[in-house]
Amino acid sequence: xxxxxxxxxxxxxxxxxxxxxxxxxxxxxxxxxxxxxxxxxxxxxxxxxxxxxxxxxxxxxxxxxxxxxxxxxxxxxxxxxxxxxxxxxxxxxxxxxxxxxxxxxxxxxxxxxxxxxxxxxxxxxxxxxxxxxxxxxxxxxxxxxxxxxxxxxxxxxxxxxxxxxxxxxxxxxxxxxxxxxxxxxxxxxxxxxxxxxxxxxxxxxxxxxxxxxxxxxxxxxxxxxxxxxxxxxxxxxxxxxxxxxxxxxxxxxxxxxxxxxxxxxxxxxxxxxxxxxxxxxxxxxxxxxxxxxxxxxxxxxxxxxxxxxxxxxxxxxxxxxxxxxxxxxxxxxxxxxxxxxxxxxxxxxxxxxxxxxxxxxxxxxxxxxxxxxxxxxxxxxxxxxxxxxxxxxxxxxxx
Amino acid sequence: xxxxxxxxxxxxxxxxxxxxxxxxxxxxxxxxxxxxxxxxxxxxxxxxxxxxxxxxxxxxxxxxxxxxxxxxxxxxxxxxxxxxxxxxxxxxxxxxxxxxxxxxxxxxxxxxxxxxxxxxxxxxxxxxxxxxxxxxxxxxxxxxxxxxxxxxxxxxx
Numbered sequence: 001x002x003x004x005x006x007x008x009x010x011x012x013x014x015x016x017x018x019x020x021x022x023x024x025x026x027x028x029x030x031x032x033x034x035x036x037x038x039x040x041x042x043x044x045x046x047x048x049x050x051x052x053x054x055x056x057x058x059x060x061x062x063x064x065x066x067x068x069x070x071x072x073x074x075x076x077x078x079x080x081x082x083x084x085x086x087x088x089x090x091x092x093x094x095x096x097x098x099x100x101x102x103x104x105x106x107x108x109x110x111x112x113x114x115x116x117x118x119x120x121x122x123x124x125x126x127x128x129x130x131x132x133x134x135x136x137x138x139x140x141x142x143x144x145x146x147x148x149x150x151x152x153x154x155x156x157x158x159x160x161x162x163x164x165x166x167x168x169x170x171x172x173x174x175x176x177x178x179x180x181x182x183x184x185x186x187x188x189x190x191x192x193x194x195x196x197x198x199x200x201x202x203x204x205x206x207x208x209x210x211x212x213x214x215x216x217x218x219x220x221x222x223x224x225x226x227x228x229x230x231x232x233x234x235x236x237x238x239x240x241x242x243x244x245x246x247x248x249x250x251x252x253x254x255x256x257x258x259x260x261x262x263x264x265x266x267x268x269x270x271x272x273x274x275x276x277x278x279x280x281x282x283x284x285x286x287x288x289x290x291x292x293x294x295x296x297x298x299x300x301x302x303x304x305x306x307x308x309x310x311x312x313x314x315x316x317x318x319x320x321x322x323x324x325x326x327x328x329x330x331x332x333x334x335x336x337x338x339x340x341x342x343x344x345x346x347x348x349x350x351x352x353x354x355x356x357x358x359x360x361x362x363x364x365x366x367x368x369x370x371x372x373x374x375x376x377x378x379x380x381x382x383x384x385x386x387x388x389x390x391x392x393x394x395x396x397x398x399x
Numbered sequence: 400x401x402x403x404x405x406x407x408x409x410x411x412x413x414x415x416x417x418x419x420x421x422x423x424x425x426x427x428x429x430x431x432x433x434x435x436x437x438x439x440x441x442x443x444x445x446x447x448x449x450x451x452x453x454x455x456x457x458x459x460x461x462x463x464x465x466x467x468x469x470x471x472x473x474x475x476x477x478x479x480x481x482x483x484x485x486x487x488x489x490x491x492x493x494x495x496x497x498x499x500x501x502x503x504x505x506x507x508x509x510x511x512x513x514x515x516x517x518x519x520x521x522x523x524x525x526x527x528x529x530x531x532x533x534x535x536x537x538x539x540x541x542x543x544x545x546x547x548x549x550x551x552x553x554x555x556x
Contacts, residue, residue, distance in 0.1 A: 076484045076523040157467030173426035175465035234486040234527035
């Protein structure tokens, strides 16, 4: 819609269906080998090695297995999957077929967030076209006994369903509450069967890796973060949009590309990510440094950080599933704390208590959502404390 | 609810169960379709879904109460969901919201007296590069300003 920058990996040329046709000459071991070579990590944000996930699912003993595409892109500031789902369906769906072939699944499910329901018709049409061209269905691409099909399921407006076990619960017709792990979905997933759940962008990357090889993929990015990443850039900049950049790009470089000026802070990784101040703009975007599922939100000097904190905490209070106490109560308490900061009626003693609470939430919450829900609060408080405690305009400063 | 209406609803649910299968995993697609058709899932519909799927009605209610897009009480025929998350907020969500509220004479969270429009806030719609954004029924609108938002609302009034 807005700016889009094509990089050398994900947005490189790809002819629809060609990776599927290549499967005729590849064994599942070949694919697992290339994936391992590529060192591809999950693009949703957690960064679990894809080859390990697929190897475990492939090794699990079961007649029925599932491939699930996590298109529940709910992290504030993330919209790269929207672009992939609108314009690069071939990369996603071909990647799912490759997954089905590799792990031995016959069914793929796309869990599309309810907010993206307007994409449903075009995706269904695309799947029909794949069936017509024998890229889905029975004996795919002429390979005897290779059957696979994809269906799409809509979410209904719950951020937590982006967590893979909550997503599976939702697919099964339950409240989207995260499960205890282990067992992991690779063994006990959808309907109790081995399931691999991957992000939209991960499938898209796999398709390219099958075409061009793991070694090619490794040429891009850093040692520990190979390949490229789609960054969803929004906030105070003149060119917001989706950008494909190699891992290892610094925040400063990224700000220049997006045309950001007067930047005070950058939120890396969405509401569940961390807020970095100017002094840390030389940090690299990579799994080993500032990790992100793609969300980059830019705040300029005019912005009120307490207002931003407030918005993030309201988000988590609403989206916490309420299952475990640290997340349910913790977020409500942190939001109260933000209101205190806003009015200036706080004591440092209490704020320090809240910091401890935030740290407790990071270790005691059940799922990834809860564990990361205090990140924004803690990092803004730490990295922008001068603004928050001292130069707050109006009101009393609490000291 | 009239007996005829009840019978018709039951028939509708039977058709949905045929379409999606009589499994627990069909519950959410069935509820989504009922929601789409009737703009909410009535007590009676919940009981019928439960009976036909052979689960307890409370299970059905617990699922509806969890998801933001499923409702157990009536809503307006058109649902307007304005994104309230940070980038849309910074891009001027507040002015858009007040303009819509002034125009319709209701607040967010309320439905117009003629049952035509319900105003709701939504969390991140994934349109952060082109905010403020809102979804009206199944259509997404972006780069809103107060005037543009109001003219979109007026089209469905």
